[in-house]
Amino acid sequence: MKLDRSTYEAWLLDRLEGRLSAAQERELDTFLAANPDLPTTDLDAALPTIDPAAPRHPDKAALQQIGDELIIALLEGDLAPDLQREVAQAIAKDPELSAMALRYAQVRIQGEGSFEQKNDLLRGPEEVPLPELQALLIAELEGDLSTSDRARLDELVRSHPEHEQERRAFAATVLHAPSIAYPDKDGLRREQGRVVALWPRLAVAASIAALLGLATWLLWPKTEHPVVPELAGFEQVKEETKGPATESMVEQPVEQDDAHEVPIPAQKDEAVRTPTLVPVQTEPRDKHLADNANTEEPSMEEPVLDQAEEAIEKQPLLAEVEEKPVPIDQGTAVVEIPDEEEELLARVDPSPDRVLPEREIPELSNALVQHLRRTVLNEQDSRPLDADDAVAFVDRGIQAVSGGMGGVKVERQGKRITRLHLRLGHDLGFSASRGR
Amino acid sequence: MNLQEYNAAVDQHADGLYRFALKHLRDEDQAKDVVQDSFTRLWVRLEGVDGSKVKSYLFTTAHHLIVDEVRKRSRSTVMEEKHEQLRWSEQEQPDLQAVLEAGLSTLPEVQRSVVLLRDLEGYSYDEIAEITGLNLAQVKVYIYRGRMALKEYIGSLDLVV
Numbered sequence: 001m002k003l004d005r006s007t008y009e010a011w012l013l014d015r016l017e018g019r020l021s022a023a024q025e026r027e028l029d030t031f032l033a034a035n036p037d038l039p040t041t042d043l044d045a046a047l048p049t050i051d052p053a054a055p056r057h058p059d060k061a062a063l064q065q066i067g068d069e070l071i072i073a074l075l076e077g078d079l080a081p082d083l084q085r086e087v088a089q090a091i092a093k094d095p096e097l098s099a100m101a102l103r104y105a106q107v108r109i110q111g112e113g114s115f116e117q118k119n120d121l122l123r124g125p126e127e128v129p130l131p132e133l134q135a136l137l138i139a140e141l142e143g144d145l146s147t148s149d150r151a152r153l154d155e156l157v158r159s160h161p162e163h164e165q166e167r168r169a170f171a172a173t174v175l176h177a178p179s180i181a182y183p184d185k186d187g188l189r190r191e192q193g194r195v196v197a198l199w200p201r202l203a204v205a206a207s208i209a210a211l212l213g214l215a216t217w218l219l220w221p222k223t224e225h226p227v228v229p230e231l232a233g234f235e236q237v238k239e240e241t242k243g244p245a246t247e248s249m250v251e252q253p254v255e256q257d258d259a260h261e262v263p264i265p266a267q268k269d270e271a272v273r274t275p276t277l278v279p280v281q282t283e284p285r286d287k288h289l290a291d292n293a294n295t296e297e298p299s300m301e302e303p304v305l306d307q308a309e310e311a312i313e314k315q316p317l318l319a320e321v322e323e324k325p326v327p328i329d330q331g332t333a334v335v336e337i338p339d340e341e342e343e344l345l346a347r348v349d350p351s352p353d354r355v356l357p358e359r360e361i362p363e364l365s366n367a368l369v370q371h372l373r374r375t376v377l378n379e380q381d382s383r384p385l386d387a388d389d390a391v392a393f394v395d396r397g398i399q400a401v402s403g404g405m406g407g408v409k410v411e412r413q414g415k416r417i418t419r420l421h422l423r424l425g426h427d428l429g430f431s432a433s434r435g436r
Numbered sequence: 437m438n439l440q441e442y443n444a445a446v447d448q449h450a451d452g453l454y455r456f457a458l459k460h461l462r463d464e465d466q467a468k469d470v471v472q473d474s475f476t477r478l479w480v481r482l483e484g485v486d487g488s489k490v491k492s493y494l495f496t497t498a499h500h501l502i503v504d505e506v507r508k509r510s511r512s513t514v515m516e517e518k519h520e521q522l523r524w525s526e527q528e529q530p531d532l533q534a535v536l537e538a539g540l541s542t543l544p545e546v547q548r549s550v551v552l553l554r555d556l557e558g559y560s561y562d563e564i565a566e567i568t569g570l571n572l573a574q575v576k577v578y579i580y581r582g583r584m585a586l587k588e589y590i591g592s593l594d595l596v597v
Binding site for chain 1: 439442452453458468471475479532533536537552554555579584586591
């Protein structure tokens with residue numbers, strides 16, 4: 001603060017309070033000496049003094065005169081404790097002050113209404129995240145709870161009783177083993193057996209089956225497609241008709257032979273009926289040939305060749321026959337010629353070698369078939385081999401290899417194979433059945 | 437293994453194996469086939485199977501056979517199960533175990549296997565992992581998911597409360 005005529009009193013007060021430094025003291029003295037007109041009153045005498053022995057209000061009765069302020073201060077809690085107690089005692093003694101204090105208390109505005117969702121804001125014990133609770137419950141179910149986890153789960157369920165329902169729900173998910181027994185346990189047991197390698201027996205079985213199949217195919221009579229040799233023979237005969245005039249063709253009907261293997265249907269289609277032509281002499285040499293020649297009553301003067309050509313045209317093509325192996329017609333069957341007739345034909349035929357080989361082949365195969373049947377199957381039967389024979393051969397072969405413990409069995413419904421069972425030993429067998 | 441051990445395995449495990457397959461496939465004939473095939477494979481490999489692990493071998497084989505069968509079956513719609521679920525929903529108070537089995541059929545095959553192995557046979561996590569080819573963590577996760585799904589299934593029918 002700058003010392004001048006307007007501030008020198010403040011400087012004087014600061015001197016009295018001892019706030020001036022020595023330099024400021026000297027500056028103040030210099031200023032007062034330079035301004036002697038200024039009053040230099042004794043400040044110490046002008047200031048009041050406080051008696052520390054009487055700090056209280058000098059007139060307590062005066063309090064009653066300003067009762068409103070004290071009462072309001074009392075209600076607002078603004079009084080010091082000692083004064084608050086004295087004022088309260090004064091109010092209690094004076095009915096007017098009491099009434100005044102009551103009025104002031106009644107004019108205080110009271111808060112109305114409350115927040116209805118207050119309970120939602122309240123916080124109880126610790127909330128549990130659901131995944132943690134579920135994990136603990138499942139772990140309890142699986143017996144995986146550690147000691148600390150067990151304590152934690154118990155505490156959670158105790159503090160949240162609604163979790164007990166969750167606990168029961170998980171406990172209900174445990175499956176109980178039913179009292180179900182396997183019905184055919186005896187079928188699983190093995191009495192005596194040994195572990196065998198599978199491939200050698202399979203190889204043996206496959207080899208046997210292949211050999212027998214090959215033998216069957218080679219020895220099988222070629223009667224299922226007899227058209228081929230028949231046509232060949234027919235062409236051969238056709239060529240021969242252009243030779244010497246002493247030969248002619250006689251249509252010889254095919255006789256029904258029960259001993260013949262090839263089944264001949266009862267109803268014959270005349271369109272596919274093919275006469276079998278054999279070269280004979282113009283005049284029958286004996287009664288047998290004469291009877292045969294008279295059966296169909298062919299005209300000796302008619303050109304038999306034309307009939308043959310017509311028959312060829314009516315006969316189904318080779319490709320058609322191969323695609324339809326089932327209809328084996330009467331006219332396509334091989335003719336069984338009696339031995340005496342064969343000798344006769346050999347005598348009269350200038351070139352019998354052209355005809356006989358066609359019949360020698362089936363005879364050879366028939367002989368082999370009969371031999372196989374007799375030696376392998378112990379049967380006396382002259383019919384050609386069929387599918388049942390092939391199966392029987394395979395069966396006997398497997399029996400021989402497996403020491404009588406194996407075999408093959410084929411079940412059929414009509415011509416359709418429904419089940420095949422191949423047994424290669426005591427504990428080894430394969431079954432195959434046609435699907436539904 | 438020898439013959440005696442094999443027959444002992446039949447006595448000890450055929451029923452459990454059949455239950456496992458039956459609960460899984462819900463078809464008696466197919467379950468029988470699984471049991472027969474499992475024991476046939478055991479018989480073929482008899483000398484190579486340790487007697488102490490025959491149960492694990494049988495259930496592992498059965499599990500693989502069941503998975504193959506389920507995958508074949510999944511290619512076609514299994515209407516019977518749909519009808520059965522519908523029948524459950526129409527009944528007022530169905531048996532809890534029956535409903536649980538119906539719920540079991542809704543689980544994926546792996547979850548179904550681990551839950552069945554756990555509940556019916558009491559296998560440990562390690563054993564289930566060995567049988568199913570899963571690791572330990574996967575087994576635990578699948579069991580957790582299976583339990584959750586079953587709880588939701590039966591919980592929706594208000595059977596527990």
